[in-house]
Amino acid sequence: MLGRSSLAGVESFAGVKRRGAGRLLPARLGEYELFDHIGRGGMADIYRARKSGDFGVVREVVVKEILPELAQSERLAELLAAAARTASKLEHTNVVRIEDLQRDDRTLFIAMEYVDGLDLRELLRQCSRRGAWIPPELSVRIVIELLRALDYAHRFELQDADGNVRVGVIHRDVSPSNVLLSFEGEVKLCDFGIAKSYDGEIGEHATTIDGMVEGKAGYMSPEQARGEALDARADVFAAGIILWELLSARKFYKAQAGETLFDVARRAPSRPLPEKGLPAEHVVRALLAKALSDRREDRFGSAAEMQRELERYAARASLVASPLKLRRFLQDNVAPVVLEARRRRELAARAIARGPIAEIEPVTIDTTPPPAIVRKTSPAWSAVVIVALALILAGAILLSR
Ligand SMILES: Nc1ncnc2c1ncn2[C@@H]1O[C@H](COP(=O)(O)OP(=O)(O)OP(=O)(O)O)[C@@H](O)[C@H]1O
Numbered sequence: 405m406l407g408r409s410s411l412a413g414v415e416s417f418a419g420v421k422r423r424g425a426g427r428l429l430p431a432r433l434g435e436y437e438l439f440d441h442i443g444r445g446g447m448a449d450i451y452r453a454r455k456s457g458d459f460g461v462v463r464e465v466v467v468k469e470i471l472p473e474l475a476q477s478e479r480l481a482e483l484l485a486a487a488a489r490t491a492s493k494l495e496h497t498n499v500v501r502i503e504d505l506q507r508d509d510r511t512l513f514i515a516m517e518y519v520d521g522l523d524l525r526e527l528l529r530q531c532s533r534r535g536a537w538i539p540p541e542l543s544v545r546i547v548i549e550l551l552r553a554l555d556y557a558h559r560f561e562l563q564d565a566d567g568n569v570r571v572g573v574i575h576r577d578v579s580p581s582n583v584l585l586s587f588e589g590e591v592k593l594c595d596f597g598i599a600k601s602y603d604g605e606i607g608e609h610a611t612t613i614d615g616m617v618e619g620k621a622g623y624m625s626p627e628q629a630r631g632e633a634l635d636a637r638a639d640v641f642a643a644g645i646i647l648w649e650l651l652s653a654r655k656f657y658k659a660q661a662g663e664t665l666f667d668v669a670r671r672a673p674s675r676p677l678p679e680k681g682l683p684a685e686h687v688v689r690a691l692l693a694k695a696l697s698d699r700r701e702d703r704f705g706s707a708a709e710m711q712r713e714l715e716r717y718a719a720r721a722s723l724v725a726s727p728l729k730l731r732r733f734l735q736d737n738v739a740p741v742v743l744e745a746r747r748r749r750e751l752a753a754r755a756i757a758r759g760p761i762a763e764i765e766p767v768t769i770d771t772t773p774p775p776a777i778v779r780k781t782s783p784a785w786s787a788v789v790i791v792a793l794a795l796i797l798a799g800a801i802l803l804s805r
C-alpha cells in the first residue's frame with residue numbers, strides 16, 4: 405500500500421522487504437496481524453501481534469520471526485523448529501508459553517504468550533541509567549522464580565514418537581534478555597532451547613552451523629564455552645551469574661585486552677561476590693562461590709537445590725519479597741518509561757498505517773490566459789473624443805485649401 409513505510413523510515417516498493425526495523429507495519433503473517441516491532445535479537449524480529457478468533461475474541465501474542473537469511477538454512481530451521489516444538493510442551497507459570505509454530509518455504513515464526521512488561525536486561529539498563537539499583541530482596545526473588553522455571557524444565561519428561569522417555573529440557577541461553585518481568589510482578593523465562601551461534605552471529609560470519617556453540621558468552625558456563633556436552637548444571641551456572649550481577653551491580657565476566665568473553669568463560673575465573681554490606685553476606689557469598697564453581701561436581705546438583713539454598717538465605721537475611729513488591733518496584737521505576745516508548749511506537753505505526761494526510765492527485769491547471777484588462781470609457785467621453793477628432797479633421801481640410 406502506498407504511503408506506508410517501516411518505522412525505520414525506509415520505503416520499499418516490493419512491499420515486504422526486510423530491514424533493520426523489521427517488516428513494514430501493520431503486516432500479516434498467517435493468522436497474525438503484526439502491529440508493533442518490539443525488538444530484534446541475534447536471530448529474530450519480535451512483534452506484538454493480534455489473532456482474531458470466533459465471536460470477536462482477540463488474543464494478543466508475540467510473534468518471533470526468524471530472520472529470513474537464517475530461516476533459509478534448512479538445518480538451522482529444523483533445529484529451531486525442533487526446539488520450539490519441545491518448548492511448546494512446557495506449561496509453567498514461570499515459563500513463556502509457546503502457542504504456535506509455522507513454517508513455509510520463506511518464513512519460520514513462533515507465536516508465544518505476550519508478557520506485558522520488560523526483560524531483565526532492559527531493567528538493568530534503566531536502573532544504571534538512573535544510578536539506581538534493584539533492591540537485593542527483589543534480586544533474590546527474581547532468581548528464585550528463574551530457578552523454579554529451570555527446575556520444572558529440567559525435570560520435564562519428553563516422550564518421542566516411539567514412546568521413549570527422555571528427562572529434562574535444557575535452556576542453554578539463560579541470560580537477562582530471556583528473563584521477562586511482567587508489570588504484574590511475574591518472572592517468566594523464554595526462548596527454551598533456541599540455538600545460538602558461536603559469537604552471536606549466524607550466517608556469513610558463522611564458522612558452520614555444526615560448529616555453533618549455543619548460548620550467550622556473558623552468561624555461559626565454562627563447559628558450554630569449551631564446547632563440551634551440557635547438562636542442567638550449565639543453566640544453573642547461568643542463574644548464578646545473574647544473581648551475582650544483580651547483587652553486585654557489576655558484570656561477572658570481564659575480558660582483558662585481546663580476549664573475548666568466550667575466552668573468559670573458557671578459563672572460568674573465580675570471582676567472589678564483592679562485599680556489599682548485605683545481611684548475612686557470608687552466606688550468599690558462599691552460595692555464589694558454589695554456584696559458580698568451574699567443576700560441575702562442585703556446584704549445586706540441580707536448580708531445585710540452589711533454589712532451596714537461596715530461599716533459606718532469603719529467610720535468614722530477611723530478604724523476602726512478594727510478587728506485589730516486584731510489581732510496585734516496576735510500576736514506580738520503569739513502567740512509565742516503557743509505556744511511553746510503546747505509546748509512541750504505536751502512534752507512529754498507526755499514523756503510518758493511515759497513510760499520508762493528503763493524497764496527491766494530478767491537478768488540472770487552467771492554461772487560458774487571463775482576460776486583458778480593458779479600461780472602460782464612458783459613452784459621454786467617447787462622443788466628446790469623436791466630435792473633437794471630427795473638428796480637427798475639418799480644420800485641417802479648411803487650412804489645406
Ligand atoms: N513473549 C514475549 N513477550 C514480551 N516481550 C518479549 C517476548 N519475547 C521476547 N520479548 C522481547 O523481545 C526482545 C528480543 O527478543 P529476542 O529473543 O529476539 O532477542 P534477545 O533475547 O535480546 O537476544 P537473543 O537473540 O540473543 O536471544 C527481548 O529481549 C524481550 O524484551
Ligand SMILES: [Mg+2]
Pocket residue numbers: 445581582594595
Ligand atoms: Mg531471547
